[in-house]
Amino acid sequence: MRNLNFGYGISSPRAINLDNNDLRKSNDIIREMPELQACIGCGSCTASCTAGNITSFNFRKLHTSVRRGEYQGAYEELSKCMLCGKCRLVCPRGINTRGLVMLIKRKLGDF
Amino acid sequence: MAKRVVIVGGGAAGMQTALELKARGIEPVIVERDIELGGKARGWHKLFPSFTPASDVMRPIADRIKAERVRCFYGQEVTAIAPDGVMLRSGERIPSDAVVVATGFTLFDAHRKQEYGYGLYDNVITSVDLERMMNSGKVLLTDGTEPRRIAILHCVGSRDEKVCQKHCSKVCCITGVKQAIELKEIFPTADVFNFYMDIRMFGPGYEELYREAQQRYNVHFVRGRISEAAETINKRIQIKAEDTLTGRPLKMTVDMLVLLVGMSANYENETLAATAGLSLAPNGYYRAQDSFLGAVRSEREGIFFAGAATAPKSLADTLAEASLTASAVDEYLRAKFNEK
């Protein structure tokens, strides 16, 4: 719960340090779902998000951070997702977003 | 006797190719599906990036077609293509020594993106509708009032796998910038917001125009694709997007939403290509021999391309390509008839 403001706020001014970040998990996720790399960051997923309509939840930012090796708080943040599937229906790149939420949770979670 | 070349399609590409062929002493025959020539450029208001009225470009071409007495078939659909002629729906066959495919493109049907409400909400229009409105001199909301807030959405039916349009339509970005400026010219106090995924300003003067739109006309560029639109009780449009540069969801209400519709390959390409023994690229456009020296040649001897039949192209690119096509046809016919 401590990390709930994942990715937001002025409390995390640190730079993304790709020299230090461990990209193993990120590569693991991308290996299972290479289409994730096809994201062009249009924000359709976040704009249409049912959960994002109610609370601060930004899927685009979240999976981008995970791809950069920034995992802290990502699992908890992803738990806000209702898996409703709207994002999959709007993604212009045809990314399997629902499968991706589950994949990231699995890789970063306790299972 | 002059050698004869059938040109399928009487848009900008077909017309200009006809003139270029005529200049080389070859007799062109245009077969047009519509009842008049001109294609998509007909009814267009102004051209990017110079704001040249489209009629200034198209009228002289049409006049010359008339003056040169280019033979045209109107309201005739071609059902089969071969290097030695084409078949018409009527059953008539037009023999020729070569064929130029100048069938162009089809405008993306904005109804397919139901979430934007085209055809459903009063004040959601396409970029083509806007050109026609500007041409008629009346850019107004359906209730007759002037729009004070306008959103222009890029990439409607382009780069969108959900409607099976994987390609970039190339011309919409600059069209969006051009139309934003035009709207600001008409309604200087209105706010114009362009919603984009990427801005692609590849042509001469495009980037400069983009900058002008930003700095001189104060057009707002928001990096985020609109995901949904809803109509309010007073016929305004409520849109949702993510402002990806701030990473926050964005909601706003506008008076008018302009959808920059992309260029789709013609539905008939598949059947026509099959009759001609040609193949299509994955996006449905005709496949040229290659993108370099064979860009206007097809995979089959005697069949050539001009304009947007092979890929989305701007009017400038299309007109330039016409002379390329004509010289390729000329070269082919000379070789065929052993002329020096």
Place this chain on the structure above:
Amino acid sequence: MENMTFFAPFTIPFIVGGVAMFVVIAAKWLLWLVRLPRVDRRLIRHNFFTRQTLLAVWEVFRESLLHVRIFRVNPVLGFMHMSLAFGWFLLIVVGWIETVAYLGWVWVPLQGHVFFKYFMPVNGIEGHIQLFEHLMDALLLLVLMGVALAWFKRLRSKMMGMRRTTKHVLFDRIALSALWFIFPARLVAESLTAAIYGGGGFLTGSIGGVLRDIVPSDMLSLAYEPAWWFYSAALGVFFAAMPFSRYMHILTEIPLIFLRRWSVRPTAERKSYDRFEVEACSRCGICIDPCQLQEDLGINDTQSVYFLRDRRYNMLSLKVANNCLMCGRCEQQCPVGINLATLRLNSRAKRRNIPHEGRYKYLRGVDRSSGSGRVGYFAGCMTSLTPGVQRSMEQIFAAVGEEVWYADKEGGVCCGRPLMLSGETDAARKMVAYNTDLFRRHNIELLVTSCPICLRVFRENYRLDGIEVLHHTEYIDRLIAEGRLHLKADGRTFTYHDPCELGRGCGVYDEPRRVIASVGELREPKHSRRDALCCGASLANTIIDDGQQQRIAKRMTTELEATACDTIVTACPLCNKAISRAAAHPAEDIAEVVAKNIVR
């Protein structure tokens, strides 16, 4: 003859195999029954002395022996199962009667019945009844026909009207090989007996006669004992392998039928009852052909038969569990009536993270609803991407003067079914609780939804006593029937696509058709109603990619377009999107068609 012991060394494999089978099966069943949750045990106690038990006996006869349901789906396959099961059963029963007829009511050990011909060849019997010989031969022939068909099915599944047949695990192969040999071995052993001792019916007797004529008698005597050994060994191996193979289904279907009659059902949580369902799968493979993942995408490892197999042998992968559209096409054809979707869901539930406590805390105090009225409208998340549906519903509500409370016009909270489909049942409960509370607080009596996914969860998992839940197709149908809504003829021809969740999921087939028929001509595609194809956009599948979804949509849309209708109509926003991207013209929702033709 009186002091017959009915023992010979060759019977040992049979006895050992048989005993092993009964011990293992009894242990399994007992364990599963003991571990049943208290609720289920109470159900069993309650329903034990009711008509249901008798009905179960009748169903066991019909399904475990005659295989009527398989017969209906595929007559050849049905005959194969029937000849093996019912034929074998009758062999045992008639064999027993035969023993009793000759020996009277004396106790005879099991092997005495099974190897009766060995222990009592015809020349040792007084008052021999030839009818038994013919009857037993006829039954043996029936079973042999089944075996021949089974062979044939392995070789040419297409000839049996199936495109694919099941792939097997090791125990299946052992049991299957043994099973194939049992009855031919019996034929050989009994024919040899007839050749040496005479007797036998039209089959074994005739073969025996021929053997007697062409084979020297010392050769016959030499082959005699090994033939019976082989028969016994085949039986023994089959019995020993049976509880670990797919043939466990032969007996497991019996307790399953009883339990089901006593209202025991699988649930979102796994329980020991599931084992009865899992092991009752005969792996007949009927579920493979209707699967569109198979047909359209060539995916061959995830169909229900493989899912159950993998789950049974603890080798279920996440991918197999998740790679299913849950369209329900296989489930409605399953001859054993296994609850395939529920079993798959509770498999998914076991393979996910444990959610943290504060999950969905943000829902507290949220209420984005608007308006008020007796009728509530829940568009559903997906419907906000098909605004034409929402708008049409508003026009319909207005036309009939309905006061409506809009639950999610400004964005609502998901119904919870997508979470359930992904195995997140406890998370889904929070959605259920939230929405239930929302509906109650606004005092609605009728809830109309435009999304079949929402409809299904409202009906199956919500406790909305006092609030009727309708899909908009049902609601419109009712408005027309009550004379509140009048429609004019549209003049177009329509083809209706049954959404999985609305049709197979909620059993709504007639209402949409009535509504469409009231405005225009309705045409049916090749697959419709219970057999309708899935659009491929199902939320239940998180494995296939966009291109694969598109291929499923394409074939299904081609079938719809083949009716040469003017407009394709559906009643689900997801199906609508899937069809619209694959079809020449965008699809319309029933609500849109209706709204265009309202007579005011």
